[in-house]
Amino acid sequence: MRDLKQTGFADRLTAQQEAKKALLARFKPKPAVPDPEFDKLQAKREAEKEALRQQRELEKAEVRRQKAEAEAARLAAEREAQEAIDAEKRAARKERKQLTKEEQKAARDARYAARKARQR
DSSP states (O other), X not given: OTTSSOOOHHHHHHHHHHHHHHHHHHHSOOOOOOOTTHHHHHHHHHHHHHHHHHHHHHHHHXXXXXXXXXXXXXXXXXHHXXXXXXXXXXXXHHHHHHHHHHHHHHHHHHHHHHXXXXXX
């Protein structure tokens, strides 16, 4: 009853080797079947990446434009402030000149009056 199948040592050894090969074959990577949609999916992913890249570039351009506008506004404000200071300085200079002209005229009128007084 011990040897019902009538297998010898060599048969058992080959059966053991085949079982071991089958066990190891389970862990080996199977050859990949190419996905028919792979190219389409890759193209779709690339299109999405390109769209995202363009969107980020537009956002960066918008930020650069806003910075440029802010800088232009700041420069315009500085220029207006400087023009106001310059206008104030010009007005003060004109006033000083006017005063000196009036002082000169008053001194001249005083000389004329003194001369007329001497002549009489």
